[in-house]
Amino acid sequence: MKKSNFFAFISRMKYINRWGLMRNIKDENVSEHSLDVAVIAHALTIIQKKRLNMDVNPEKTALYAIYHDASEIFTGDMPTPVKYFNHVIKTAYKEVELTANKKLLKLLPDDFYDDYEAVLIPREEEAEIWKTIKAADKISAYIKCIEEEKSGNKEFLKAKQSIFNEINNMNREDVNIFIDEFLEGYSLTLDEMN
Numbered sequence: 001m002k003k004s005n006f007f008a009f010i011s012r013m014k015y016i017n018r019w020g021l022m023r024n025i026k027d028e029n030v031s032e033h034s035l036d037v038a039v040i041a042h043a044l045t046i047i048q049k050k051r052l053n054m055d056v057n058p059e060k061t062a063l064y065a066i067y068h069d070a071s072e073i074f075t076g077d078m079p080t081p082v083k084y085f086n087h088v089i090k091t092a093y094k095e096v097e098l099t100a101n102k103k104l105l106k107l108l109p110d111d112f113y114d115d116y117e118a119v120l121i122p123r124e125e126e127a128e129i130w131k132t133i134k135a136a137d138k139i140s141a142y143i144k145c146i147e148e149e150k151s152g153n154k155e156f157l158k159a160k161q162s163i164f165n166e167i168n169n170m171n172r173e174d175v176n177i178f179i180d181e182f183l184e185g186y187s188l189t190l191d192e193m194n
Contacts, residue, residue: 006107009073018077019144022159025151028144030069030077036143038065041136043182047174048132056128064126065133067119071100135175138167139183146186 014031042065045058069077075096083093101120108116122130145160167175185193 002109004107004109006104006112009104009107010067010070012073013070016072016077020077022148023153023155025148025153030072033140034066034069036140037068037133037136038062040139040178041065041133044132044136044174044178047177051177052173056132061129061132064119064129065136068133068137070104070120071097074100074103132174135167135170135172138163138170139175139178142167143183143186150187 011031013034014029016030018028018030018033039062042058042062045056045061048054048056049058075093083090098121105113105116105120118126142160142163145156145163148156149160167179
């Protein structure tokens with residue numbers, strides 16, 4: 001068997017900090033963010049399954065979410081205002097992400113390839129999974145803004161409003177349920193939660 005550095009690269013997500021253009025009270029790395037997104041995406045698919053009677057796979061969604069930013073091992077975290085500045089940059093960056101994920105995929109032993117290809121390379125037939133992950137990604141970003149504001153950092157106030165508007169514009173019932181039932185806790189102190 002050939003030696004592989006795939007998992008060593010994946011473990012380096014902890015060295016990629018997010019929110020590079022913002023002053024952070026607490027730094028957030030891609031590894032932490034990916035876990036948050038996986039937890040939220042899993043919850044969204046549980047909501048879809050239990051409350052909205054949709055035929056979804058929460059475990060698959062959570063797995064894909066764990067790896068949703070794996071390309072950033074090679075690209076770093078591109079700040080949102082830059083990534084989405086215009087259609088040309090957005091399209092080019094999507095291609096860079098795809099190339100990085102293909103590079104990661106090539107690191108795997110041949111008998112692992114099929115198990116990780118769908119995790120790293122989005123397929124059209126799984127577009128709904130990726131939309132759920134995108135929704136979870138936005139909720140995670142919104143929660144980061146709440147946490148920074150709670151710590152006295154006003155740097156995230158405009159981002160918080162902008163992200164909240166994006167979440168509202170998704171018009172997703174699962175997202176609305178999550179926000180209604182679970183979001184308030186992120187604004188509370190530990191004593192208030194108890």
